[in-house]
Amino acid sequence: MDDDKAKDNWFGDWAAEYDETIGKVERHHNLLDLVVESSYVKDNDNILDIGCGTGLLALKFLQKSNCHITGVDSSQEMLDVFEGKINNFGLNGKIVYKHEDLENMEFGEKQFDIISSTFTLHHIKDKYTMIKKIYKMLKIGGRLIIGEIDLDTTGDIRDPKRLMRIMEYLKIEFSLALEEGGVNAFSRMYDNGKKHILNDGEYCVSFTQWEKICQKANFNTINIKAVPDFEWFKVLVANK
Numbered sequence: 001m002d003d004d005k006a007k008d009n010w011f012g013d014w015a016a017e018y019d020e021t022i023g024k025v026e027r028h029h030n031l032l033d034l035v036v037e038s039s040y041v042k043d044n045d046n047i048l049d050i051g052c053g054t055g056l057l058a059l060k061f062l063q064k065s066n067c068h069i070t071g072v073d074s075s076q077e078m079l080d081v082f083e084g085k086i087n088n089f090g091l092n093g094k095i096v097y098k099h100e101d102l103e104n105m106e107f108g109e110k111q112f113d114i115i116s117s118t119f120t121l122h123h124i125k126d127k128y129t130m131i132k133k134i135y136k137m138l139k140i141g142g143r144l145i146i147g148e149i150d151l152d153t154t155g156d157i158r159d160p161k162r163l164m165r166i167m168e169y170l171k172i173e174f175s176l177a178l179e180e181g182g183v184n185a186f187s188r189m190y191d192n193g194k195k196h197i198l199n200d201g202e203y204c205v206s207f208t209q210w211e212k213i214c215q216k217a218n219f220n221t222i223n224i225k226a227v228p229d230f231e232w233f234k235v236l237v238a239n240k
């Protein structure tokens, strides 16, 4: 099985239980809320949500304003869950989605007021190329908003110091997942942890690194905020 296929199955298998596991974790919602709050979204804004998954972030944007959302995700199973919500809440005129890998994503230049991405860009290896592509798709004055784990997993996977650095985060992640999301959430995060350690489809960088990548891609002001009571999760807003 090639890398892409394995990745599709990983998210495909997760889709049915995503909202019942990660979707029950409080700090995940706190990060999504901070993304929406930091976006200054307003009525009629055109938003692109990269790695939209089951639509948790899209629904929060729509609770805040009468905006339009385009979601992109490579997992049909995640999108099926999202579609169920779009139909249930009668949001067909407000949300469209594309089943596509981000590496192949093509939109016209200067189309979006806001481009958001939560817990997805760390799956992309070549971050600079992706951020440059996002920059082009944003209108002048538009914002890129990244919600991610502030974790540097770069380096040699045989380096024990790197392992200890990642374990600092994982020990907290595991215990909170168990406490807030139960055994299923813990089990999912435990499997995920190994992927972080082995850089197996998970390539986290720190927010200092994200900031440098955004500066290199020409973004103007860049602000970074931590999720209240959870410094490992941060939100970056970069203005074009």
Ligand SMILES: C[S@@+](CC[C@H](N)C(=O)[O-])C[C@H]1O[C@@H](n2cnc3c(N)ncnc32)[C@H](O)[C@@H]1O
Binding pocket: 011, 050, 051, 052, 053, 054, 055, 056, 057, 072, 073, 074, 075, 078, 100, 101, 102, 103, 117, 118, 119, 120, 123
């Ligand atoms: C951890 S989930 C986050 C979902 C959602 N943004 C949230 O915060 O709940 C990551 C999502 O990114 C999608 N994804 C991962 N790699 C992708 C890629 N290369 N292209 C498109 N989507 C991708 C997965 O299918 C999954 O839905």
